[in-house]
Amino acid sequence: MLLAATAVSAQDVTPEEVNFFETKIRPVLIRECYGCHSNKTGNARGGLKLDTKQLMNLGGDSGPGVVPGKLEESLLYNAITHEDLVMPPKRKLSQKVINDFKTWIEMGAPDPRVNEIAKVNSTITSDDIQQAKDSFWAYQKPKYTQPHKVEQNDWPRTKIDHYVLSKLEQAELAPAGDAEPEQVLRRLTFDLIGLPPTPEQVAYFDAAWKKDPDKAVEYVVDRLLKMDQYGERWGRHWLDIARYAESTGREVNMTYPQAWRYRDYVIDSFNADKPFDRFVQEQLAGDLLPVKTDQKWTENLIATSFLAVGSKNVNEESRAQFEADLIDEQIDATSRVFLGMSMSCARCHDHKFDAIPQTDYYALAGIFKNMTTYFGRPQSEHGEFISTVQERQLSTLLVMPVEDPNPFDKRYSARQLGRMNQAMDAKLDQLATQRRRAMQERSITSQRQMIVLLRQASELSSQLATVDEKGRPVSYCMGVQDNGASENARLLVRGEIDQPGELVKRGFPQVLTDKTIRVSSSKSGRLELARWIGSDDNPLTARVMVNRIWQHLIGHGIVRSTENFGTTGQMPTHPELLDYLAIRFVESGWSVKTLIREITKSRVYRLQSTFNKQHHEYDPDNTLVWRANSKRLDAEAIRDAMLSISGELDLKRPRASIVAKEGNTRVQNGRFDSGRPPQQRGMRDGMDGMSGRRPGMFGQGPGMFGGGVQNADEENPFDMESARFRSVYLPVVRDALPQSMAVFDFPDASTITGTREESNNANQALYMMNNSFVTQQSQSFARRLAKFSSQSVKQVNQAFLLAFARMPTSDERTTIIEFLREYPSGRGPSAMAMVCQSLLGSAEFRLID
Template sequence: MSMGRRTIRWLLVALGAAAQVSAQAADDGIEFFEKSIRPILVQHCYECHSQAAAEKGKLQAGLLLDSKQGVLTGGESGPAIVAGKPDKSLLIGALKYESYEMPPKGRLPASVIADFEKWVKMGAPDLREAMSAPAPRRTAFQITAEDWAHWAFQSLHKSPPPKVHDAAWVRDDLDRYVLAKLEQAGRRPSGEADRAALMRRTTFALTGLAPTPEEIAAFIADDRSDGFERVVDRLLKSPEFGVHWGRHWLDGVRYADNIDKSGEYRRWVVRAFNDDLPYDKFLKLQIAGDLIPADETAPADRVHESGASLDGITATGMMSLAVWEQVGRDLAVAEIVDSQIDLVGRQLLGLTLACARCHDHKFDPISTKDYYSLAGVLFSSHIATGKLIADDRLGTDLVEVPLLNAEQAAANRTLDEQIAEAEEKIASLAKKIPQAAKLADLTKTFPDLEAQLAKATTSANKKKLNEQIAKAKAEQEKLTADQKSSGWEVNPPELQEIATIRAEIADLQKQKFKAPSAVSIREGGVPGSNRAKIGDAPIYLRGEYTREGEIVPRRFPTILAGEMQIPLGERTQQSGRRELAEWIASAENPLTARVMVNRVWQQLIGRGLVRSPDNFGKLGERPTHPELLDHLAQRFLASGWSVKQLVREIVLSATFRQASFVSAEEARLDPDNAAISHMNRRRLTYEELRDSLLRLGRTTSEDAPTTTSAAATEMPRRTMYEALDRRKTDVTAAIFDGPDSKAIVPFRAETTTAPQALFLMNNALVVDTAKRLAAQLQKDPQLTTDSQRLDRLWLLTLGRPPETEEMETAFGFIGKHSWEGFVQALLGSNEFAYLD
């Protein structure tokens, strides 16, 4: 957790701390609260501290500020208001920015702060109705019987699929769990989607792309009993499957290509999904791939000199995607580890482990000791080089490992030794002719500096380069003057010898094996930091790295791994990451399979069986179909952790094939479709929408840079491969709720805003797509009539044939306006942007 996030949390805690109010507040006090205090709480606090926030899984620090009871219960830091004494109230100090800084987005006006002081002097009167909290807040840590019994901490429960009346509807045992719940309520599932809609839905679900008209026609005409299975199997084998499902994974690990500069981690993720790498191995490699020996069957050219596979080293790039601020090195180390724990907890285990950094978790049975026991594992590893930039602040330089096999690395070392020897010769020769050597080096410097100056875009860079050039010229003039007065030789024989050796060095450099470098985690703490060595870590009191408390042994959370654990320090001389990876990816861990199964269900059905996919704790949602969740998790394990098989089983089910139509009565009974009585309609993601526009009328291209000489019919790389830089905001992606590379994104939001419509009306990509597609339709020699052109247009954009009334409307519009205008109208329609 960053310094800013931690400060915000403390300040919000302070704001919501309980006030000891007078039992009989005066009427004028209540009126003052309603007019001057409550609106401020609503505006600045309810987003994170209200019942609504709790229902969305966004409640911070257990504070409910939208009720009197919530204020009386208080927050994690204890009372922040001393009734009648504003000078002793933490709240007032925070509002004044004297202790904390509340609200974090900017200090409130002095008049508002004065109102809060007045309110506290009155005794903080508040007659709001008490509301029940989503879960009782812990005041002292103890794992209770209720904790042990929490559904997510139980072993997978095995039960036979329930009996149903309408067995003919069932296509897979998973359907029985869905149908049984509907039948118990006297309800029915919707009918099956028509074949065109099912084809479009399935192709997008598996590849993130629209089906071609030819694929749609073939499926509609295929009357074989296994026709749909053939479609699904073809899509699962498509290389586009890995691109699409890899993007889902990258959402949850905060992917940014300004961190993964070579793109190797992203490529590995795509390959892993396409190769159906078992999910347990997928996780192990990302946590500790550098410590796991390469498989005996691995080819020698894919094994690093350390004995790990090149893929294993690349996979640990996940751990390098931590988010931290440029602060003092020791604080930055704590921030990096907190970010890693947050990722491991929420993405892999579905638990908010990072909430226990400063105190015992207030809702879940995760203690501060549990947190620092895990932190010790990650403190004993590092992703940052330890390089300081200024004032002891840690730079953003990450560990990058060249992906060379043992033979290549050995050859490069030999060449490096030869290069080093040659450079020593140059240094020895230069000592004999110091002035001439320096003058020669300066002369070579000018062209490079001037080239950099020509490319510089900021005034700061230009100023810096001009200063360097001026300094070099001054040195050159000084040496020239010295040569004239002293008479030393400008071009002695040694310079020619140096030039010859440098040419030899250049040749040696060309002989070295070139390989991309992958960001990777390595053993040992961050060099130069307070956690530089492998070993157990102390508890940081209240999360402050300068206040070290009890040292706790490295181990796993008690609620999941039990109380009788052998400390990792007694099991290994290494960091413990490999043991952590084995424990997380174990079939005995009750969370890992459940969490992944839920994520796959969410991507395919539209909502997870657990609606809070990154929080299976007390503040998270309970599963709508707990038996189905465990049924799928057991099948997942039995399949050898095969993601593709899990996807296949869900997609072939009757549940997935349901139509998205819902009656008014059904919508009233179940507005969130918790019973899954129909398919959830969803909007295309940003990537799906952009790729759809790019593909209309173009061929595809793989993950390779797009050249300026590319033909007009060539499609640029898929959006998955476009730049995603934490330092910049992609406005178009933001408009359509695209990826956030700074945050763990358990699911994409679906907002509806005016800029989305304006984009589809005016953006150059949309306009260009409309022009290109309109021209293609009119020039295609196989399309001889406007009816044929419209039929193909509908199939390309909406995935179905047009209806008669739609054809008539289209003819009327095109007759008055243009093909291009009509194509753009279809691209701006809801049906183009949504999946049924």
């Protein structure tokens, strides 16, 4: 990127207009405003700077300072007339000066001040882009390549096996043998539904495996994919990369009470095996896709929450800065999640390595600029009272086309509604009186009283906004909608909002398109972008998704850098296999379930994890997949497995979320704004049913989920110790994760996480030894065994089947029986409960071998 200083003026100014500005406007700005609102002084109260035309028009956190020709939209005029804002703060300007500003704005706000800004000349040429297209694998469409012939013709079961085995044979390596049937079954159940197999399922699979391993695997896979728990497992994988959370995060952490709708949308989409291309398009432009029913329209609106659930700095003073950062976050999520590329680095400079000029970033920014993001509070007719000193950047929510209130939404009778409206009217009168008093007295006391009244009015206004005129709850969701504009974005020099450059036509990344795609001048371009990303016209979407599916099933991606398929990412270990899977994915109708079936039926999937020193020396990272990769269970699977084994998991989906119950509030120090922990605020109401349903043969598995706090005073209150539903339904509040999630590497919900970390530390062992949830589940586990049989030997056998999907060895059984005989009774937990906790705390329980 090359910079050249260039004088830029938005319009020609006549000599008469220059004279009017220089004699009547500029002196007042210098004398009364620059001290608090200028670049020179370094002050920008409210994010507003007035010492250049561009910055004045750009405005601050409340909006543009001056809108030429429009008095009512020019906040500078509003401030100097002391209507709502008060500038200067200590006295009102003379009526003559106010009239001069009125005349100036009405004549178009002519301003001769000219900024010296840098014009950007890209260092990336069209030849550079074409060369990248021609030479780099990721920028070329997938193509089918016949795998090389293999010597072990009887080993492969699928085309996948041919690709993997041919690479191994070229390296003179042999694949490991097949895993034991119980190991394969445990992989399948945890990989596909996130739950351990039951003893009945172990017995069935072992018998079927002896007859025909291929048919045994196929049978189990088909049944697991039909279970609702499949969508919960694979939906959680998607929520990781969608940076799903139920609060804004950052310094002022405000809740997202409607985020749960997106969570359920994702889970339902995976269960329905919604074509992935449609899944992509709905999340990027569901509000623009044609639909036939209000129900489908509602689903599409909720889908666009993908663009709304990201982290936000609602305390940002400048509205322009907030909007630029919001668009940047949306571009980053869209490019990395769907295309496996980061476009955000091109916000400030050319991305030379991937041939992405800065103009490509602003071509996308123009598309996102023409939509409104809805993430905050219900629409209120008294919205001006919602804002607080801490929450400067506000948003409303989308009203859903169908009624679907959550169970915590309140209904008001006509009498209650009347009283609330009367209280609101009274509060408005108090505010008007207090505002006049504050302007006259200008004391700290009067300002504090004003803040208290604003908060009270805000609370009332929010309550009224949640219901219609009859007191019935209004159903809201997060999401986005086109705002009716079709504008291009200005390139920002070094990404700075106060250094606008030339306008950039809306468009798509050039290096990923075969031909230039034009966006209609009358449309935002977002629907076209969604349809292009959710199609095989771009070379990356299918590859990126099949790589993630491979990673979750095999243990690592064919491309290890799952969100970076660019030149700075890692090269694919099996490029022909990656392209084959991408082509198969598209040919199957973008069916995730079909691809999972193909991978799990392969011989590669059922390899042993046995160590081979010679193979390890040649390929220490197992990039050639000569053996299976041992995987540690993630945080959710560990919690869910404990509850499943103890028999306490409730498989019924809970309605909404605890955050939905709390409503719009701030989260501080792991607590809602009231300062009381959620347990003391009716946290369990309607949320902690325990069905205790028993498993069928690969049907609805056993109950199993719980909280994980040691002590309500010591632990994060969002742990929800009493909960028995699955982990995916626990509240995900930024900067307030439950210990049981954080200690086992639950991802940072503010980031896009395609590959979770897998640490092994002392805190994990201490958690399994001392946490009250673990001890509770161990005791429940022991009670379940006691109900199963009164004989110790049978109890030990059943315990191993439940925890490890295998029978104990003779040494293990003998050791445990001796311990049970010698352990004194009546001193703390029962002997069997201690045995159960030792099984839950073992490495074998936490690992999928």
